[in-house]
Amino acid sequence: MTAGGRVAIRTRALTKVFRGFRAVDAVDLEVREGSVHALVGPNGAGKTTLFNLLTGFLAPTSGTITVFGEDVTGLPPERVARRGVARSFQITSLFDTLTSREHVELALQGHSRQGFRFWRSEKLLGRPRARVDDLLTQVGLMPLADKPAGLLAYGQKRALELALVLALDPPVMLLDEPTAGMGIEDVDRTIELVRRLAAGRTVVFVDHNMHVVGSLADRVTVLQQGRILAEGGYDEVRNDDRVITAYLGEADHA
Ligand SMILES: Nc1ncnc2c1ncn2[C@@H]1O[C@H](COP(=O)(O)OP(=O)(O)OP(=O)(O)O)[C@@H](O)[C@H]1O
Numbered sequence: 736m737t738a739g740g741r742v743a744i745r746t747r748a749l750t751k752v753f754r755g756f757r758a759v760d761a762v763d764l765e766v767r768e769g770s771v772h773a774l775v776g777p778n779g780a781g782k783t784t785l786f787n788l789l790t791g792f793l794a795p796t797s798g799t800i801t802v803f804g805e806d807v808t809g810l811p812p813e814r815v816a817r818r819g820v821a822r823s824f825q826i827t828s829l830f831d832t833l834t835s836r837e838h839v840e841l842a843l844q845g846h847s848r849q850g851f852r853f854w855r856s857e858k859l860l861g862r863p864r865a866r867v868d869d870l871l872t873q874v875g876l877m878p879l880a881d882k883p884a885g886l887l888a889y890g891q892k893r894a895l896e897l898a899l900v901l902a903l904d905p906p907v908m909l910l911d912e913p914t915a916g917m918g919i920e921d922v923d924r925t926i927e928l929v930r931r932l933a934a935g936r937t938v939v940f941v942d943h944n945m946h947v948v949g950s951l952a953d954r955v956t957v958l959q960q961g962r963i964l965a966e967g968g969y970d971e972v973r974n975d976d977r978v979i980t981a982y983l984g985e986a987d988h989a
């Protein structure tokens with residue numbers, strides 16, 4: 736984490752109301768450039784909704800969002816992406832009949848169309864085939880490159896989603912539950928991958944697996960019922976009584 740660096744993402748009183756229900760409620764979030772920032776909290780806390788707001792997939796009811804100091808509040812996803820913010824989805828958004836390789840090829844093409852060009856790295860400009868192989872290798876999918884996505888296991892689909900975000904090579908990467916549904920080996924490989932990705936960029940991720948959060952996060956924000964309940968380093972947050980109660984409360988209802 737770069738101490739004293741710029742702020743990559745800042746929200747002020749960010750709020751999203753769904754038919755009277757405050758899914759995200761007056762959230763002031765600050766993500767430092769170069770940090771790995773975890774967003775945790777019980778089911779329904781508002782984590783995915785917050786991601787949707789940060790990436791322009793939802794417009795806020797009120798409040799503001801800035802990316803590297805520029806106001807992006809209410810901009811559509813492609814314009815937010817142009818400021819360098821790209822995300823993966825919690826719910827897999829793959830095409831069943833396309834192979835992993837075809838997905839990555841499409842992502843690499845789409846990315847020049849969407850105007851990512853001016854901040855993408857030089858290495859992306861040539862050798863697309865090598866780039867596709869590299870991305871598939873990084874997420875461990877080379878052996879399955881030509882298998883239709885519909886036939887992949889859930890954890891493998893998550894890995895492919897990660898490759899698609901990586902193809903965009905964004906300065907700010909938002910990952911919604913990158914390890915959900917993965918076995919322990921894939922979880923550990925994904926931790927290593929995210930750690931490598933984090934060099935030279937800002938990563939915000941949601942994960943319910945505290946091993947993943949503890950391994951990766953410089954900073955942790957805990958959401959509960961749309962509000963920030965606690966924030967700090969992993970150990971600080973993990974020992975916070977309010978956080979323990981929030982999670983125990985969830986277990987009671989499970
Ligand atoms: N489009 C929508 N319309 C109405 N309510 C919604 C909508 N999207 C989310 N919600 C509600 O907002 C709340 C927050 O949902 P959200 O998906 O952001 O939670 P989450 O923290 O990501 O949960 P999980 O850990 O289960 O993924 C939930 O009560 C959900 O039902």
Ligand SMILES: [Mg+2]
Nearest residue numbers: 782783784825
């Ligand atoms: Mg979610």
